[in-house]
């Protein structure tokens with residue numbers, strides 16, 4: 031930066047003045063949105079048309095207020111000065127767009143997602159894109175506290191050249207911040223390789239492979255915000271799903287999208303993707319692995335077929351002081367017809383029942399003397415048979431109405447059933463894992479099995495379909511009414527408020543209004559197993575099993591997906607070894623790979639150790655380059671008594687990070703002991719298994735018993751790699767048993 035001290039002060043004052051006008055504008059917009067909302071809420075009664083208008087307006091103003099409320103911190107964070115001759119000489123970049131209505135809607139502040147903001151992230155001295163100077167504004171509440179400039183000419187081209195960083199000073203300042211336990215957004219300092227991924231086209235499957243700390247999670251969330259901004263019409267109706275590995279992780283990332291003004295995203299773990307369940311039961315890794323195998327789809331299909339039985343050889347049913355007989359041939363024919371319909375089990379049941387009732391009716395008629403009966407009599411007999419309890423029980427024993435939960439429960443609880451469904455597909459020891467693995471609670475690995483069963487079993491939704499059609503007609507009529515109103519009411523057609531430009535016709539608008547007036551797409555999606563999303567984003571995607579992928583692909587039939595992960599961090603026994611292997615059953619080779627190469631989290635001193643572990647995982651893999659050094663080498667200790675000394679070591683870390691966060695990472699069997707020794711410490715301290723720490727970060731990490739982490743699973747070295755790369759500033763390793771060769775440099 032080449033501004034003299036006086037010049038700097040004057041420039042800072044000018045920036046403050048501008049930013050103050052932006053906040054004034056923001057305040058005015060808030061007041062106006064609140065006024066409109068209050069006015070709308072005050073109105074009562076009126077015609078159906080007036081009520082419709084109020085519904086629409088209430089949702090619009092409420093959304094707008096939430097959006098205006100979310101941008102208070104760091105409203106404007108950047109400024110671009112273009113070389114003379116450009117249409118705009120100066121553009122301010124911020125968290126949302128603000129315009130001057132009195133000056134032909136001149137942009138006062140450009141949303142970071144708008145195309146014109148792009149050079150802020152991409153321009154370099156070598157390729158300046160018309161930018162002369164990029165300025166990062168620093169602020170605290172509404173006060174501008176400083177700025178950093180980059181002059182984009184080739185004489186300054188060596189600045190941040192090695193890693194190609196944009197806005198290096200602002201970036202490093204952001205990275206030096208103490209961690210709070212919640213992830214922050216990175217809008218002010220998105221780097222070029224990240225920006226390309228965030229703004230990649232909506233369609234298709236994109237895999238983002240990157241080592242630890244390369245910003246995969248940050249990029250995935252900013253991509254969600256970008257896509258919602260750029261393809262709002264498509265994505266507001268279908269919603270965006272973000273899948274994360276566990277609820278701790280979802281809590282960690284939960285504030286990022288709201289802070290970017292986006293609330294229409296469903297964040298969920300795989301365990302939450304079966305409506306009505308929050309499957310968080312615990313089971314052994316081995317059991318999880320078996321449940322995740324692709325053959326489970328076949329096992330479940332067999333389990334459902336096994337419930338479609340035929341009598342051996344005859345089923346006798348008492349009816350009206352007589353006995354009717356259902357023979358094997360009749361039932362086999364009925365079963366074949368029902369199966370050939372290719373309908374799921376429950377809807378196909380109608381066909382089976384109908385054929386069986388026909389057969390029983392014929393039999394009953396014969397007994398009564400067929401010749402004496404006319405068509406009406408036969409119908410009456412059939413209706414009586416259908417209502418008869420004994421007949422119903424007989425049919426149920428052959429083709430019962432099933433539920434996914436019931437089938438899975440029965441399958442795992444009954445050795446015979448499991449053997450019948452899985453004998454050729456799973457060896458006895460794997461079947462034993464499934465039997466013993468049945469816990470009181472559903473586990474995350476049960477969810478894709480339940481979902482698969484729901485597909486196989488289906489629901490007989492003839493009545494629901496009629497009801498849906500009726501509602502669609504109503505929605506359409508409602509939307510036509512709204513469009514009439516919009517044409518008449520100038521005040522509501524405020525583009526920023528309504529984004530009405532993308533309302534194309536009544537049908538589309540009907541869909542959107544159902545979302546707006548009742549629940550958001552994300553809320554509706556959470557309640558509907560068959561919901562398909564406009565875009566699906568998966569974080570830590572390397573952990574997904576083959577069965578998890580099947581479930582997610584059902585939620586994304588258009589295959590518009592962003593999958594972020596790192597195959598070197600795979601801990602799950604059934605997780606991905608390569609992206610091609612995981613994806614090929616669904617998209618063959620029609621997916622594109624993007625890579626992230628710079629580690630923003632872990633300092634070089636710690637990465638040097640982690641890289642040695644990675645080389646043992648696979649010598650062909652290389653660790654991402656760290657963006658910074660701290661000058662603090664990792665430490666190690668080998669206490670005589672872990673219980674006696676660990677609390678002291680942890681207390682020292684808490685004071686070293688001065689208000690920051692500390693995690694003690696432990697092998698799962700030590701979790702309870704270590705937690706009890708450290709129970710008196712404060713909320714900045716977390717004790718976690720490595721599995722739970724995936725995706726998280728802390729100012730300081732204390733890793734206990736690394737040898738047990740390595741020995742604890744077939745992918746133990748991957749787990750060690752994950753554990754070592756959670757720290758943003760300090761790392762300590764507390765050994766208790768065997769030496770781990772890759773850590774020998776620690777002494």
Ligand SMILES: Nc1ncnc2c1ncn2[C@@H]1O[C@H](COP(=O)(O)OP(=O)(O)OP(=O)(O)O)[C@@H](O)[C@H]1O
Pocket residue numbers: 201204205214215216219220221224240241242243244245246247248249596599630631724725726727755
């Ligand atoms: N451009 C950036 N500007 C500021 N901070 C960044 C940037 N990119 C990443 N970070 C920060 O670096 C840290 C690591 O990012 P993130 O958690 O997204 O990485 P990751 O690739 O998902 O890591 P892992 O695979 O280890 O979970 C976070 O604190 C994130 O905010």
